[in-house]
Each structure stands twice: as structure tokens, then as C-alpha cells.
Amino acid sequence: xxxxxxxxxxxxxxxxxxxxxxxxxxxxxxxxxxxxxxxxxxxxxxxxxxxxxxxxxxxxxxxxxxxxxxxxxxxxxxxxxxxxxxxxxxxxxxxxxxxxxxxxxxxxxxxxxxxxxxxxxxxxxxxxxxxxxxxxxxxxxxxxxxxxxxxxxxxxxxxxxxxxxxxxxxxxxxxxxxxxxxxxxxxxxxxxxxxxxxxxxxxxxxxxxxxxxxxxxxxxxxxxxxxxxxxxxxxxxxxxxxxxxxxxxxxxxxxxxxxxxxxxxxxxxxxxxxxxxxxxxxxxxxxxxxxxxxxxxxxxxxxxxxxxxxxxxxxxxxxxxxxxxxxxxxxxxxxxxxxxxxxxxxxxxxxxxxxxxxxxxxxxxxxxxxxxxxxxxxxxxxx
Numbered sequence: 001x002x003x004x005x006x007x008x009x010x011x012x013x014x015x016x017x018x019x020x021x022x023x024x025x026x027x028x029x030x031x032x033x034x035x036x037x038x039x040x041x042x043x044x045x046x047x048x049x050x051x052x053x054x055x056x057x058x059x060x061x062x063x064x065x066x067x068x069x070x071x072x073x074x075x076x077x078x079x080x081x082x083x084x085x086x087x088x089x090x091x092x093x094x095x096x097x098x099x100x101x102x103x104x105x106x107x108x109x110x111x112x113x114x115x116x117x118x119x120x121x122x123x124x125x126x127x128x129x130x131x132x133x134x135x136x137x138x139x140x141x142x143x144x145x146x147x148x149x150x151x152x153x154x155x156x157x158x159x160x161x162x163x164x165x166x167x168x169x170x171x172x173x174x175x176x177x178x179x180x181x182x183x184x185x186x187x188x189x190x191x192x193x194x195x196x197x198x199x200x201x202x203x204x205x206x207x208x209x210x211x212x213x214x215x216x217x218x219x220x221x222x223x224x225x226x227x228x229x230x231x232x233x234x235x236x237x238x239x240x241x242x243x244x245x246x247x248x249x250x251x252x253x254x255x256x257x258x259x260x261x262x263x264x265x266x267x268x269x270x271x272x273x274x275x276x277x278x279x280x281x282x283x284x285x286x287x288x289x290x291x292x293x294x295x296x297x298x299x300x301x302x303x304x305x306x307x308x309x310x311x312x313x314x315x316x317x318x319x320x321x322x323x324x325x326x327x328x329x330x331x332x333x334x335x336x337x338x339x340x341x342x343x344x345x346x347x348x349x350x351x352x353x354x355x356x357x358x359x360x361x362x363x364x365x366x367x368x369x370x371x372x373x374x375x376x377x378x379x380x381x382x383x
Contacts, residue, residue: 001035001383002103006095007110008042010083011216012272014297015110015134021185023058025370030383042087063094088115099125106381110134117146120153128155133164147173156380158182161295163316185373186300187365195275200282202243202270209239212283214276214298215290217248222334224250226289227257227267229336233343234266245279247272280305285346291334293317300368303327303361308354310346327361
């Protein structure tokens, strides 16, 4: 049996880990000796993960000898649109060849899903295409029309949260039998055990004074709101510092904001970190300020690391993961006043109450393991 994964990416996103862990879960738990997993490397984006892919014994299928990922700017509207166009043009016939091959049984589609959907619209394949919804979907006209035109040809549509599943059901585009809730395979126990005790290489970071935020420096993650909202808190609590882990197109704007608010000695941009577990284990609290998530990888990792969580109640995921506030502190999305109120509530909470929220959070994230992921998907892949 041959299973292919299509997931071209143009920046470090959580979906990368979803793809890797999906392959891990199938590879590790399946008893099918004839199972072959294949990952499509559209334009060199997966080169940096080649060591991980090799360890998994997954075939890396290179579509292009020229690594466009290194030739184009990393951030910006022009860079992203140019890369999308290159992916579409350069991959069209090669992906078509894979889908028409009678030995291709399944194709998982993550990110840039327009190409495989357009292919199944114009061609008939025996290969089964699985549309994997990654992140809160922007339901623009083009996407809605494409979904409607291909709904009969898509084999399965997987949703990372119940909220997203219900939202897509209401659109009445896909047959309800094709829609399933498939939690992200976020937690890999071996990975956590190997990485949780890594040494921190960051000055001024300790459990009593360090607030952590993690994510790409983009509008979605809402870090400018976080910095502005924390200004008065940092002035009130002189021992607290904010450490933001991540990189992205809003980096320069956030740096200027930090300088404008005179927070250079209180707010620190640490850049992208491959291993965030030591920071989550050692922080006073973790804050998620996102405008939207689905479900919120780092929330799950924070809960697994026993971090105290303060999060916006943005769609879709945080409210469910934090059990309406029983497993963390939820504030109204993009509300500075409510954020301040919930932060004060956290600061003034009894230690036993905070501890109970951590316990609740850890109990609630069991569905995000690799094994649970495999248990659900095996019924549809027959692996």
C-alpha cells in the first residue's frame, strides 16, 4: 500500500509537525508489512527535515532540482504568492502522474490544497484524496466553489477541532459521512522525554519571573496586542519579563513597538527555537494571544509541559482545550481589559487552584497523542 503526503510550506508552521507525526503514528503502529509512506518535496521545503524523514524510513519525492525555497525572500506578500505560483506550475504534471498511478492508494493533502483539488476536478483517479484541514479555514469564494465542485471526488475531509467540523457541516458542501474529527497528533512521548531537560541558553530566564509566548510573528498570533497589554503589568510587577519565541514578517514592527514602549529590558525576542519544552517547563506562565487557532499546537505542548496557561478564547480550540477556564485562564479575544483582569486573577490565585487547572489541562489533551491519531485514521486507510 502506498500513501503519499502533499504538504508544501513556505514558513515554519505547526502543520509540519502534524505531517511528521501523522507519518510516525502510521509507521509505528501499523502492522501492514507492505506499507510505503511517501512525502512530496515540492520545491525543497522539506530539505531541512531530511534527517527526520530518513529516520522514519519515508520516501522523499523531489519534484524540483532547483530549490526555489532558498532563492526567494522568506517573508512578505510577494514572496508567498510567488512561491504558491511556482508550486502550482512546477508540481502540476508530477502530482498528476502520482495520482493516476494505479499503485497510489491515498494522498493526504495539507496546505496549498488547491492543486490536488483542481487535479481531481479535471481528471478521474482511483487514488483516494484526503483533504486535511489544517488551521482555521478562511472561507473565501474560490475555496467554497472549489470545495463544492470536488466534494463528490474527495474521499475524506478531516477536521482538527469539533468546532471546525460543525462549521463545515453547516455549509452543506460535503457528505456528512466524509467529515471526521481527527485530533492533531501533537504529543510524541519519546520526543518530550528526550528534549524536556535540554539546557536553556537564555539569560534572565527563571520560573519566578518568566512569561513565555510562542508562535510565528504574524498578525494571527497577535503579539503586538500582547506587548501593549503587558505594558502596565510589567510596570506593576517589576520582576516579570516576557520572552517571545518565534520568527516572522512582523518582527521589525514588534521590535519598534518594544522600543517605543521602553520595554527593551523587559520583552525579549528569542527567535525560532527547535525545542520549546524547556521554556514551557520553566516559565511562570504561558500566554497565547492569537486571533484564531485550530486547535493551537503550543497550547497542547504547554499543557503537556505542566505550564500554567493564559489564553484568548479565539476560534477554534483554546476554549475546548482549556475546558471553558477549568484548565487555564481564558480572556476575551483581543480584549486588553479582560486580559488584564485574567492575568490579575492568575497572579492572585491560590497555588492549589492553579495546580488543579494544570491537572485538568493534562487530562484533557490525551486525544492529541500519536496513538489516538492512528486509532482513528486506521479505519479509513485500512492499515
